[in-house]
Amino acid sequence: MLGLNKRDTSFLIIVILLTMFTPFLMQPFSEGSAMAQFNGGYPDLMAKVAIFGIFAMGFNILFGLTGYLSFGHAAFLGVGSYSAVWMFKLLTLNVFPAIILSVIVAGLFSLLIGYISLRRSGIYFSILTLAMAEMSYRLAYSVFTPLTNGETGLQLRPGDPRILDAADASRYPNLFGLELSTSYKLEVLNHVFTFNVGFYFCAVIAIIAFYLTLRIFRSPFGMMLRAVKSNQNRMSFTGLNPRPYTLAAFVISGMYAGLAGGLLAVMDPLAGAERMQWTVGGEVVIMTILGGAGTLLGPVLGAGAIKYLENIFSKINETVLHSWFSFMPDGMEDVVVSFFAFFTGKGWALTLGLMFMLVVTFLPGGLVEGGQRIWNKIRRKKPDTPNNNPAE
Amino acid sequence: MSILEVENIGKRFGGLKALDNVNLSIKEGTVHALIGPNGAGKSTLLNVLVGKLVPDTGSVMFDGQSVLGRAPHEINQMGISRVFQTPEIFGDLSVMENMMIPCFAKRDGSFRMHALERMMDEKQIVASAEEMLVEMNMIDKREMHAAAMSRGDKRRLEIGMCLAQQPRLLLLDEPTAGMARADTNNTIDLLRQISEERDITIVIIEHDMHVVFSLAQRITVLAQGTPLVEDTPDNIKGHPKVREAYLGETAV
Amino acid sequence: MDVIILQLLNGLDKGSAYALIALGLTLIFGTLGVVNFAHGALFMIGAFCAVTLQKVLNISSEAIDPTKTDFLGNPLVVKTPYVVNWFGPETGALIIDWSVPLALLVAVPIMILVGFIMERGLIKHFYHRPHADQILVTFGLAIVMQELIKQGFGANAIPTGAPDAFKGSYDFGNLLGFDPNVIIYPYWRMIYFAFSAIVIGAVFAFLRFTTFGMVVRAGMADRETVGLLGINIDKRFTIMFGIAAAVAGIAGVMYAPINSPNYHMGMDFLVLSFVVVVVGGMGSLPGAVLAGFMLGILESFASMNEVKNIFPGIDQIIIYLTAIIILLVRPRGLMGKRGVMED
Numbered sequence: 001m002l003g004l005n006k007r008d009t010s011f012l013i014i015v016i017l018l019t020m021f022t023p024f025l026m027q028p029f030s031e032g033s034a035m036a037q038f039n040g041g042y043p044d045l046m047a048k049v050a051i052f053g054i055f056a057m058g059f060n061i062l063f064g065l066t067g068y069l070s071f072g073h074a075a076f077l078g079v080g081s082y083s084a085v086w087m088f089k090l091l092t093l094n095v096f097p098a099i100i101l102s103v104i105v106a107g108l109f110s111l112l113i114g115y116i117s118l119r120r121s122g123i124y125f126s127i128l129t130l131a132m133a134e135m136s137y138r139l140a141y142s143v144f145t146p147l148t149n150g151e152t153g154l155q156l157r158p159g160d161p162r163i164l165d166a167a168d169a170s171r172y173p174n175l176f177g178l179e180l181s182t183s184y185k186l187e188v189l190n191h192v193f194t195f196n197v198g199f200y201f202c203a204v205i206a207i208i209a210f211y212l213t214l215r216i217f218r219s220p221f222g223m224m225l226r227a228v229k230s231n232q233n234r235m236s237f238t239g240l241n242p243r244p245y246t247l248a249a250f251v252i253s254g255m256y257a258g259l260a261g262g263l264l265a266v267m268d269p270l271a272g273a274e275r276m277q278w279t280v281g282g283e284v285v286i287m288t289i290l291g292g293a294g295t296l297l298g299p300v301l302g303a304g305a306i307k308y309l310e311n312i313f314s315k316i317n318e319t320v321l322h323s324w325f326s327f328m329p330d331g332m333e334d335v336v337v338s339f340f341a342f343f344t345g346k347g348w349a350l351t352l353g354l355m356f357m358l359v360v361t362f363l364p365g366g367l368v369e370g371g372q373r374i375w376n377k378i379r380r381k382k383p384d385t386p387n388n389n390p391a392e
Numbered sequence: 393m394s395i396l397e398v399e400n401i402g403k404r405f406g407g408l409k410a411l412d413n414v415n416l417s418i419k420e421g422t423v424h425a426l427i428g429p430n431g432a433g434k435s436t437l438l439n440v441l442v443g444k445l446v447p448d449t450g451s452v453m454f455d456g457q458s459v460l461g462r463a464p465h466e467i468n469q470m471g472i473s474r475v476f477q478t479p480e481i482f483g484d485l486s487v488m489e490n491m492m493i494p495c496f497a498k499r500d501g502s503f504r505m506h507a508l509e510r511m512m513d514e515k516q517i518v519a520s521a522e523e524m525l526v527e528m529n530m531i532d533k534r535e536m537h538a539a540a541m542s543r544g545d546k547r548r549l550e551i552g553m554c555l556a557q558q559p560r561l562l563l564l565d566e567p568t569a570g571m572a573r574a575d576t577n578n579t580i581d582l583l584r585q586i587s588e589e590r591d592i593t594i595v596i597i598e599h600d601m602h603v604v605f606s607l608a609q610r611i612t613v614l615a616q617g618t619p620l621v622e623d624t625p626d627n628i629k630g631h632p633k634v635r636e637a638y639l640g641e642t643a644v
Numbered sequence: 645m646d647v648i649i650l651q652l653l654n655g656l657d658k659g660s661a662y663a664l665i666a667l668g669l670t671l672i673f674g675t676l677g678v679v680n681f682a683h684g685a686l687f688m689i690g691a692f693c694a695v696t697l698q699k700v701l702n703i704s705s706e707a708i709d710p711t712k713t714d715f716l717g718n719p720l721v722v723k724t725p726y727v728v729n730w731f732g733p734e735t736g737a738l739i740i741d742w743s744v745p746l747a748l749l750v751a752v753p754i755m756i757l758v759g760f761i762m763e764r765g766l767i768k769h770f771y772h773r774p775h776a777d778q779i780l781v782t783f784g785l786a787i788v789m790q791e792l793i794k795q796g797f798g799a800n801a802i803p804t805g806a807p808d809a810f811k812g813s814y815d816f817g818n819l820l821g822f823d824p825n826v827i828i829y830p831y832w833r834m835i836y837f838a839f840s841a842i843v844i845g846a847v848f849a850f851l852r853f854t855t856f857g858m859v860v861r862a863g864m865a866d867r868e869t870v871g872l873l874g875i876n877i878d879k880r881f882t883i884m885f886g887i888a889a890a891v892a893g894i895a896g897v898m899y900a901p902i903n904s905p906n907y908h909m910g911m912d913f914l915v916l917s918f919v920v921v922v923v924g925g926m927g928s929l930p931g932a933v934l935a936g937f938m939l940g941i942l943e944s945f946a947s948m949n950e951v952k953n954i955f956p957g958i959d960q961i962i963i964y965l966t967a968i969i970i971l972l973v974r975p976r977g978l979m980g981k982r983g984v985m986e987d
Contacts, residue, residue, distance in 0.1 A: 005512070069776045119972060123679055123775055127922050128971055131964040134915055138964075143957030212508075220496055220514065221507040223489055230484040237442065237480065238494050239468035239557065244503035252507075278915060282783060289780060347795060353787030360781040361769065 008214060015210055015297070019203045022046050023193045026308070030190040037315055040308045043183060043196030044267070049304045050202040051263045054209045056287040056299030058256020061216060062249045063285070064294035067229035068121070071281050072113065072129030075136040076106040076254040078276030080261025082140075082147065085154045085271045088173060092164035095173050095180065095201065099262035106258020107251055114250035118243060121232075133278045140273035153272035173266050175201060180266060198267050205263065209256060210300070216252070217296055225249050257284075286356050292366030301367050306352065313351060316344035395420040395561060395593050396441075401450035403436060403617075410436045411447065412617040418561075418610075423587050423594045425604045428614035434597045435477075437614070438565055441595075442474050443467040454561065465502060473554035474563040479546035481553065483539030487530065490538050490549055491521040494556040520556065528552035528582075544575040548582065555586065562586075564596040568603050580606050605629070646822045650829075651944045653816070657833040657902060659940020660840035661687075664895035665917040666924060666932035667844060668888035674864040674927045675884045678767055679775050681782035684914030685789035686889050689758065690896025691905035692793055693751040695802050698743040701727050742807045744901055751897045752890050759889030763882050786910060794907040806832040806901035832901050839898055843891060844933055850887075851929075860884055864927070919967040925980020935978055939963050 004012060018025065027041030040046070059073055080102035087098040117128040140148045148154055162169075172179045180198035187193075216222050227235055228242045235242050265271055274280075283306075291302025321337040321344065328336060343351045363370050398416040402409070411433045418424050426434050439445040441452060443464040452459045459467050468474075482490050495517045496504075512518070525531040528548050533541065538549065547567060554562055567583070568576040580603055587594055587607070598604050604611065605625050612622040613634050620633050628634055665687050672680045704723035712720040728736030739746065766785065770778045805811070814834065816827035851857035863870045863877045870877050896905075903909070920939055924931030945951060947959035958965075970977060 067776070069779065116968065116972065120975060123779070123926070124922065124971060124975065126776075126779065127918050128968060130915055131919055131967050135961045135964040135968075138960035139957060142960050215508050218511060219507050219509055220492075220511060220517075221505055221509075223485070223493070223511070224496075226485060227482050227489075227493055230482040231480055233476075234480040234482060234553075235493075236463070236465040237468055237474050237476075238553065239465050239497045239502060240493070241463065241465045241502045244505075248505055248507075279911065285780070285783075342795065347791065350788060350791035350795065353784050353791060357766075357781055357784035357788065360777060360784060361766075364773075364777065 004214065004218070008218065011296075012211060012214060016207055019050070019207055022049075022203065023195055023199070027191060027193055031192050037320070038312060040311060041194060042311075043194055043199045045307060045311050047196070047199045047202045047263075047267050049307045050199065050206040051260045051267070052284070052287060052303035052307055053300040054206050054263070055257055055260035055284050056291070056303045057209055057213050058253040058260070059284045060253075060288050060293060060295075060299040061213065061225070061256070062246075062253040063288060064299070065217075065222060065225035065229060066246050066249050068118070068246060068250070069126045069285070070117075070129040070250070070253075071126055071278050071285065072117070072131075072133030072136075073253065073257045073284055074278060074281035075113070075133040075276050076110050076257035077261040077264070077280065077284075078136070078140065078271070078273065079109050080106045080258030081265040081271035081275055082154055082261075083258070084262040084265035085156070085269055086147075088156055088265070088269055089154075089160040089162065092162055093170060093173050094164075095175055095266045098173070098266060099205070099259060102258045102262025102265070103255045104258075106261065107255040110251050110254020110257075111247075114247050114254065118246050118250060129281075130278055133276065133281055137273055137276040137278070140276055148271070148273055151273070153270050155270045173269055202263050202267070205259070206300075209259065210296075214296060221245070221248070286352065288366075289364075290356060290359050290366055292368030295366070295368040298366050298368040305367065310348055310352070313344050313348040314346075317341075318345070393420055394418055395455055396595075397451075397453040398437075398441075399451045399453075401437070401440060401447045401452065403433075403440065403445065403447045409617050411440070414450070414614075414617070414619060416612060416619060416622075418593060418595060420560075420593050421591065422609045423583070423596065423607050424610045424612065425608035426595065426597045426612050426614060427599075427601075427604055428620075431616075432614040433617040434614055435565060436617075438474070438563055438595075438597060441467075441563060442472060468557070468559075469502065471560035472563065473557055473559035473561070475547070475550050475554055475565060475567055477565045477569055479543065479550045481538050481546055481550050483537075485538055486534070487525070487536050487538050487541070487549060488521060488534040490553060491524055491556060492517055494553045495521050495524075498557045524552050524556045527555075544571060544578070547571075547579065551582065551586075555590070559592065561593045561595065564594065564598075566597055566599060568598065568600055576600065576603065579603075583607055646817060646820075646826045647948065647950075648945075649816065649820065650827045651948055652941060653827070653829045653833075655941030655944030656837045656937070657940075658943060659937035660837050661895055661899055661913070661936075662917055662920045662940050663933045663936025664840050664843060665892055665913055666920040666936045667847060667929060668892040668895075669917055669921050670924070670927060670929050670932040671847075671884055671888040671891075673921070674929070675860060675881045676763075676767065676771065678770065679778050679782070680767075681779050681914060682762070682786040682789065683782075683888075683892055684910035684912070684917065685786040686755065686758065686892040686910075687896040687899075687913055688793060688905065688907070688910030689789065690751050690755060690893030691804075691900045691909065692797060692896075693754060693893065694744050694747040694897045694900040695797065695804050695905050697747040697750055698740075698804055701725060701740045701743050705729060741809075744804060744806055744897065747897045747900075748894055751893045755890040755893030756886040758893075759886035760882060762889070763885040767885070768878075768882075786914065790907050790910055797907065799907060801904035801906040803904045804900040806835075810835060836898050836902060840895070843894065847887070847891065848929070856880060856883075916963060919963055921977075923967050923970050923977055925977030928977070928979040931977055931979030939966060942966060 023041050023046065026046060027039045029035035029039050055077060059070070063069055083102045083105040084098040087101045091097055113129070113132050117125055117132060120128055141150060170177060170179050172181060174180060175197065178197055180201060181196070183194050183196040185192055185194055224240070224245050228245055232242050261275065264275070287302035287306050288299045289302070290305065291300065292298025318337060318341050321340050322333065325333045325336050341347065359366060394417045396416070396418040398414055401411050401414040403411040414433070414437060426437065428434055436445065440447050441459065443459065443462055443466070446460065454470055454472060457470065459470065459472070482493065499517065522531065522534070525534055528551070530545060530548060533545065538546070541549070551567070568579050571579065583594065584607060586592065596604070596607065608625055610622060611625055611628045613620045613628065621628065621631055623631065665683060668686070669680060669683045672678055672683070702725050704725045707722050707724065709720045709722045714720045725736060725740060727739050730736070731739060762785070766781065770781060810831040813828040813830045815824055816829055818824050820827065851861055859870065859875055859877070860880055863881065920935045921932055923939060924933070924935030943959065943963055946962040952959060
């Protein structure tokens with residue numbers, strides 16, 4: 001179906017089902033219970049998972065397949081956001097023109113940056129992308145203020161022309177009139193499930209993006225990208241110039257990043273330069289590696305895990321910790337609380353950094369490799385059977 | 393008629409003359425061996441032929457066209473393939489994928505973006521890759537991780553990948569280095585078969601004289617960056633200059 | 645002319661910092677072959693050594709002075725730093741005043757220790773892993789270090805003063821025959837420049853004139869051969885890592901009075917110093933120093949109004965722009981060797 005073999009089709013169907021039922025899956029605990037704080041079924045969070053999932057999927061096409069480590073992809077995310085907000089301001093608040101423009105502009109921008117950066121490889125490539133991203137970020141803050149509105153960030157204003165919109169049209173990003181912030185709440189057995197238009201919009205786009213990624217992974221082009229990573233020397237002695245392949249991968253991943261940036265603007269029509277900082281590009285690197293670079297599902301898992309944990313960890317402040325450990329004797333409670341407080345609440349970034357270091361050191365294949373190892377142990381299968389399809 | 397004409401090639405590395413006034417003419421359809429002691433410039437010459445190095449002087453004509461100044465992939469597209477001293481294959485890919493890549497390159501030229509096409513629809517590519525694997529006697533290993541194979545198998549795969557492009561000139565850099573005797577003999581048989589059955593010219597660098605004398609129709613002896621003699625194997629065997637270059641014996 | 649001299653001087657202190665960090669990065673890269681994304685964090689930790697020492701020296705005993713009251717009428721609590729109690733008011737005050745230079749004494753052993761722990765505990769497991777993995781794990785470490793400092797010292801910058809003796813500025817205008825007050829340059833920045841020059845000189849002298857340095861340089865050129873000679877190169881490389889960490893650390897200590905230390909200064913300097921290393925030529929020590937000063941001065945000139953009027957925003961991007969151009973037209977950098985780290 002859809003140009004996929006049986007295994008991939010069922011894989012895609014599972015992913016679609018998981019995505020569609022996210023509002024249930026991320027809301028496993030009943031309202032008012034002690035565990036309710038671990039629920040993640042807020043539209044905002046779920047949409048972020050989908051959006052960063054797209055970002056990481058795209059990044060993975062470049063890094064996971066060709067091995068080129070870019071630290072500059074935040075620039076494309078930022079450009080995508082700016083383009084979308086401009087579309088909202090000038091033409092219409094309908095989301096489709098906005099994200100289409102995001103993808104196109106990010107694509108062109110990545111073509112430019114990729115063309116320059118890909119003249120070098122290895123660490124030089126990484127540093128070139130780093131320098132490019134940092135330069136874009138600084139330009140967005142300074143010279144391009146008329147386009148980016150500098151530090152304040154680009155936002156919607158009542159006086160925006162929006163020439164395609166009727167005078168009485170919605171003042172928020174919408175899908176042909178249906179506002180993305182519209183939510184339906186469903187209460188079952190003391191659980192509250194929220195179905196939000198914005199989330200489902202992002203989810204459908206993410207599924208399309210995933211499908212395209214799947215096709216690229218299985219295509220001859222995907223094989224060529226893996227060949228680039230494996231042995232560039234043999235590649236050019238087989239009559240193939242590696243550069244068009246890497247450039248194509250770079251542009252595709254830039255377009256995914258632009259799409260993600262556009263969707264961020266769709267969910268919250270505000271674009272700021274801090275989205276272009278290289279550390280944001282570092283975040284997508286972390287997501288991809290944590291989930292499993294070069295695998296299909298890894299980057300999405302990584303994005304989901306990080307966004308979910310970020311949300312949960314940030315909420316666990318000392319008060320919450322005290323309520324958890326109140327069963328302990330006083331002195332011990334304080335010690336335990338202050339220990340955990342180090343890693344939770346504002347300490348989330350510390351936990352993330354540690355987690356990332358551990359994964360890079362002990363589990364270079366990320367969560368997906370971890371899952372496979374456990375699975376192999378359960379089935380008592382020897383792990384040496386070569387995996388020719390890049391792992392799911 | 394000669395397919396490769398090398399004229400007056402010179403190459404210096406700092407103060408070292410790696411190649412000095414090299415002239416070489418390779419006849420189409422022959423197996424031509426380059427021999428010489430270590431440091432004679434054999435590998436440098438090969439690197440010049442495939443575009444990895446640019447010589448300081450001279451010209452290299454392949455089938456009437458200059459190869460100098462072209463990128464390695466362009467030279468390959470002209471019909472020159474190369475087998476390396478340590479097998480250069482796509483270690484992370486399966487054997488079948490390794491073989492499909494040159495088939496794609498043969499059909500599509502340098503770059504085509506088949507991003508949304510399905511591998512299984514490429515029937516013609518799959519068929520020719522499988523055919524080549526059968527010929528290389530490794531069809532049973534098609535799903536294997538290429539990096540996990542033995543050195544002999546990697547070598548055969550690499551030769552097969554080169555042949556899949558149907559090159560007119562095949563360059564081999566010490567194809568039997570580090571191989572056991574049995575593997576070496578298999579490789580000799582394979583190369584002989586290739587040279588007899590295909591319309592191909594082979595240039596081989598080799599230290600193992602057994603291999604050289606079993607295969608070559610012409611032999612060029614290089615020493616200190618210059619060709620000493622070029623002749624048939626029989627004449628080379630007893631040539632005094634060759635003995636001198638190899639063994640340091642002074643000519644009688 | 646006076647403006648040019650002023651900008652030249654302004655460029656020197658930033659250039660000194662770039663050069664010192666880039667020097668350490670190059671030492672680590674050249675000897676261990678490791679791309680250390682945590683090097684900026686080492687610079688930051690150095691700066692926080694100065695902050696900590698200043699705080700520690702200011703730890704005070706509290707005594708109630710019954711003869712005085714504060715503005716609410718309560719008895720006045722008088723705080724006296726222990727240092728003052730121990731050494732008397734004059735010496736005590738002097739010690740507190742000189743906390744930044746004194747921090748050098750503390751920072752060197754601490755940084756060497758941090759360097760050893762980092763190399764033995766983490767980096768050595770990554771010698772045979774791809775460069776991408778090295779970048780990633782040290783990037784993670786940089787985040788961890790930065791967050792630890794953030795939790796310990798808060799998110800705000802902490803002003804850390806230079807000794808009073810160096811607080812003023814020197815009027816170069818007067819000296820060079822321009823109008824007074826046209827070229828004024830803070831004493832501490834002069835000290836920073838002189839200090840960097842001494843450190844850089846010391847590192848070079850150490851590498852050139854000691855047996856240890858000779859072995860390390862040989863190892864940088866050809867690690868395998870040196871290993872074959874039976875010399876335990878790994879141990880020396882560990883020590884080299886400690887030295888590189890110490891150089892970054894003391895660069896941070898002395899930088900504290902110039903820019904109040906904050907937790908993200910490491911990341912800010914990291915990107916810049918990598919750019920410096922690349923411009924100088926990966927693996928070339930003189931290249932790193934040269935490029936550090938060059939880019940510092942270039943940045944300073946780009947921030948002149950005359951230049952900014954012609955190229956708006958150029959001061960923000962000049963360093964990156966230079967790096968991109970150099971990488972494209974001369975991939976080896978100013979003084980780099982061919983083919984280093986190409987794959």
